[in-house]
Amino acid sequence: MKFEHTITVDASIEAVRTFFQDVPAVAALVPGIEDTTPVDGGAYEGKLRIRVGPLAFTIAGRATVEQDADGTWRMRGEGKDGRIGAGVSASLEAQLREVTPQTTEVQAVADLQFSGRLGELGQPLIKRKADSMLEEFTENLQEHFRSA
């Protein structure tokens, strides 16, 4: 499942770049992400709680984050809900572009792969949810810079 999203925030490219280095802070803006803790070598562990109607799952996983000099931000992660037997692997790439000195565009491309029964059957449910999560993240990110 691929998602593309462009977010415009009221901040300089430098400010956004700096903020994106603080992975737990970025993660905190994603609805459902909890307990992001750094482990060795640019890796983080955390949990993602998602609830869609009667479906509820908690994916515990590990992600690595890299940032290029130009601010391109890459995340790769994998996790699993032991109860449902659903696995997810995700990659996210965000590119920054300066629109004006005080506005920056974040172009995000995400790719989510589910395994287990969730991968087979849950896609339509999850797709809708992932869309609205991304939307909420967008609002949170904009809000962060507005109030910053």
Add this chain to the structure above:
Amino acid sequence: MSPETTVTFHTPSTLDEAFALLKEHGDDARVIAGGTALVVMMKQSLVVVDHLVSLASIPGLVGIDVREGAVHIGALTRHRDVETSPIVREHLPFLSDVYGRVATVRIRNSATVGGGLAHADPSQDPPAALMVLDARVRLVSPRGEREVAVAEMFRDYYETVLRSDELIAEVIVPIPSATARTAYLKFLPRNEDDYATVAVAALAEVANGTVQKLRVTLIAAGPTPVRAEAVEAALEGQSPTAEAIRAAADLVADAVDPMDDFRGAPDYKRDMAVVFTRRALERVLLAQG
């Protein structure tokens, strides 16, 4: 076949017992009524919990009666019983018809009115009818009870405003004026037992050549059932000419947010929402008699 063997099936005989069980088990419990949706998700391992709390043995949740100008339908009443109830047929023939359009007889024999609403699948037919009829749900919880309009109860895809400790006790459907006209158009281009590609319910009261009251709702047209307020507003107080109807129906395009699935791409469903809204409006506003 069942993916978990440890599930406990609770059959509380009072609401208080049910509330206590739900409180005790929290996220590890689900309420089961007819079970037509939940059992499928559990069989598919999409929902994994250890406790099911059945409402079937709680008295007072099943039945249909008329009080104070409204039909009261207990939450555990099955779809088929709404469809065939003499009371509903007398006072709300439209609602009886719409409940009769849900899936197949076999499903309607199991699925309950409250279960269907709580499940909040945006493709289900009844909310469309209940919303144009200005129906309300009565919610109960250990903290007391409250009423919420059906039109206000759907928050997002498969999500409602119900709090985690709330249950639907009944649906209250006001009996519309005798002059009200209703229509439900369900677009099923693939197959007769499919979910709708889009469906539109409309209710109108027309007097002295002007539209006194209009309700238009759509299902399968977004993450929740949609009330097309802009369409209603465009025609209320107006003379319902063919041109006015056409112009009003066009407004539905902005009200819907259809999903991409086997029943059609979003732009196609949006176009169909306009067509079927117009046709539903024509049914309730034109060609009297």
Add this chain to the structure above:
Amino acid sequence: MTAYQTVGTATARVDGVDKTTGRAEYAADHALPGIIWGKVLHSSRPHARIVRIDTTEATALPGVRAVITGDDIRGNLYGRAIKDMPVLAVDVVRYVGERIAAVAADDEATAQRALDLIEVEYEDLPAVFDIEEALGADAPIIHPAYGTYPGSKPLDAPSNGYHRTVQNRGDLDAGFAEADEIIEHIYTTQRQHQAYLEPHTTVVAIEGGHTNVWTNSKVPYATRDGLAFTIGIPADTITVHALYIGGDFGGKGTPLNMPICYYLARESGRPVRMVSDYIEEFLAGNPRHATLIKLRTGVKRDGTMTAHHVQFFVNCGAYAGYKPAGVIGGANHAAGPYRIPNTRVEATQVYTNTVPGGHMRTPGGPQTVFALESHIDEIARALGRDPYDFRMQNLAEDGEQNAAGETFARVRAKETLQAGAEAAGYAQPKGLHIGRGMALGDHAAGGGHGSATVTLTPDGGITVGTPIFEQGTGTHTTLLQIVAEELAVDPERVHLDSWDTGAVDTDSGIGGSRGTRVASTVGHEVAQETRRALLRIAAEAANRHVDEFTFGNDGVIRHNSNIVAPRSWGDLLVATGQTAVGHAEADIEGRASATGFAAQFAEVSVDPETGEVKLLQFTSAHDVGMVLNPVGHQGQVNGGIVQGIGFAMMEELRVEDGRVTTLSFGDYKIPSAGDIPPLKTVLLPSDDGVGPYVVKGIGENSNTPVAAAIANAVADAIGARVRNLPITSERVYRTLKSQG
């Protein structure tokens, strides 16, 4: 025509009581002491290297009796003709749904839980999903070792196009040069699931050195031999036991999980039952292939067709192993029953990273007939001709070759088309947005090896034994009718005995409309053998030579044309206390010399505002030979048409990014009782069929032209030509919009 008592009359089916009382045994009903449940883990990636499979947690789960992966059975290839398929994926997965590990546990829930605990680490490889991508110059080669597979023919250069045939007739270029107009179109068809309601099921029990299998296979002997090859054990140490089959439509020739079930039984030491759920059926079954068909035809202004070029591409999915011949035929149907002197028919079978296709009711037929018969209409319209008249002008007649170069005896295409047109009211006036369309198909019954035994006992028992497993079409009843006819008894007296494998050396099973052709020949032969056995008993009792006795069609035995006592064969057996046994085998090669035509007419209304198509009426005319059982025959016509309606208008096994997304009957819609149109059937009986009862096949013919007839009716109604199946309301709507 010969007058018969039982043959040709509506006969209650021999399996009727079993099936209406719930007592008929299907594979999933087979109970054994100590039986446990098997389940399969499917790949979630379309093309990936398997880095690691960790089964530790699954193995440790209480109640789990066996966990196997491809590593445990490395090297054991499986497949019907081309053995390109590992039983469980080894090192690499090639489609989402590929079987990669399996578990057997005390109950199904535990088995499912164990699957959830298996961890698979993948490394994604580039994947290709459609025909054009897979044939592209930079496409990853899905099977680099293709040439090493048993049953394959090595390729000159590595390609996903693993099999290509070209059939030339006449001079194609000269034919095109002669033409006034050259008309060219591309058609595509979707994947269709057989949607039999009984999912694939296997039970395996290994006792001592013998393997017992209960599986819903319509080709039990081939199934046994395929399993023997894969495991590397002699075929005679395996018995596939007789069962009823809950629907086939071509899909039950490949017992999907059967070899896995064997390994689970071997590993656990217990009998194992594997019942696919319908998610697995849609995800990893063996559906009808998606195709892309390019047709190019040269035609003169007077309507003469001069050249016809067919390019038929089959999206085979990730493996060829589910196809009985490794490839899909049907390309010849895209040439058709027309008089065209210069033709070229090319067929290319293409591997992609999608679910492997198998067989379904006339493999390739509905696809190619949809393309050709749509194209014929388009040519007619381009010339300003009525499609009916244009067909009448060009249909090959008796003694002529069809466009693929085949010649059949007593060709009745025009008569069938005419009869259909009359019944359908084709020429009647019609209203706005109403359209009528036609399509023509023909199919000659296939051949195969069959056998049967009749046993008559002194207590009045009449038993017909057959190696065919009844999959629904009524082959058992056909056999019974013939034996009852030839022995002059009430069909209700005849008992049917469905044999386990090993009863005879081999049997072809069901497929290619051969059922009635082979069974009627075998039935006739075995009845004659049984008559001879009875005559021998009569001769022996009278102490005379057998040649002096004859067996009348009234069941009476005569000596030199005089009735002798005991008069009936039943009394003879009572008097002598003997049992008479007749056995016959028949090897019928190749296609039947006579082909049966179907001319179908659809009448539709189209809502131009929504694109919705309503089927108002459907007419099916068939050139049939003799009909052995009118009720069963009509059932084949009806069922074939309704499946065709599904293919035409609603069914699509959707694959998005290599992943099947229609994973339940809630999303994959097949016609219901609410979707069937008024139906008219016209039968044109004749004595032009094959075999002792002059039969033709019906199972496939009723199905192939349906989609084309509907497409042509839609085009007639609103001028919108939909060249991609299924013809959904959305497609019609978009086509209309694009035409402005």
Add this chain to the structure above:
Amino acid sequence: MQLNVNGRTLEAEATGLATLVDVLRYELDLTGTKEACGVGVCGACTVLLDGRMVASCITLAAQAQGAQIQTIEGLGDRELLDPLQESFITDGGFQCGICTPGQLMAAKALLEHNPQPTEDEIKHWMMGNLCRCTGYYQIIESVANAANAARGDR
């Protein structure tokens, strides 16, 4: 767990999430009821609970406790077939037979509350019983003929 099936009270060992079809088939050996789609769409698993047809594949056995359960095994037997069974046999109402128990139970429920259904009523009622073999025509005919037989037309 106790279930009342075809007039008899039977003991089954089943836990909270066991579906009715699984308990019937694999605990009580009543394999006449079939499971096909598994999601309540196809009708192969149809049984009657207190005379109402339900999909036993999405009904938990626990939900069926206390109800009178009727399955194909209770419809009629070789010695005394139900008129529906008779007409399905004579009129081609089945081919492969896998959907047949469900078709028969659905038809039974129909004729119980509507002994003389019209063709449209039969189609509408039987819409949730999928059949891949017959194309439905002969099933509809079988149901109509059984209704007529009960009235004495046949």
